[in-house]
Amino acid sequence: MTWACFAGDKLGPIVFISGSVNQDVYMEMLWMEFDLYLKALATDTQTTYTFQQDNTHPHTAQRTVEYLKTLAKKHGLTIMDWPANSPDLSPIENLWAHLKHELRMRYPDTATLKGSPETIKAVLQERLHKIWWEIGEEVLNRLIEGMPKRVEEVIVTTELVYEPLIERISKYLSHKYLATIPIHC
Secondary structure, eight states, X not given: OEEEEEETTEEEEEEEOOSOOOHHHHHHHIIIIIHHHHHHHHHHOOOEEEEEOOOOHHHHSHHHHHHHHHHHHHHTEEEOOOOTTOOOOOHXXXXXXXXXXXXXXXXXXXXXXXXXXHXXXXXXXXXXXXXXXXXXXXXHHHHHHTHHHHHHHHHHHHTOOXXXXXXXXXXXXXXXXXXXXXXXX
């Protein structure tokens, strides 16, 4: 599995996790990578941040939720609450698509790599790492600026009548007016 995040025009770490991800693995990654990223953001700016993630089990497990609350208190972070089974509107999904597209364009041999599974995995991680750190601010800004349109499309396309989700989406869209930058993971 690969995990990464960004906040506004600032890339966070990209992390490659071997094996299954349960709450313990996820919490360790948050402790080792995300906490450091939040510290770096704090020294870089005085902006407040909202943490957004999907509802997979390792993200919503009770111990993970408690740990995220600790991080939130430590770093002045707000945790965005999404209802279960709601559309995944996080721009990180579009960033994953960008990363995959760049991988195919820059390294057309990726689908036919030869070698042991460990060798192929190492080559893929090296390539993804290189592409990740070359993502420019313009790509990140375009993803953030496109968020209102994606939200509108979801509402129109699915004819959402789920009031709590619409409230959360509205709150999300108002973040730029509240000087809050969402962190997308």
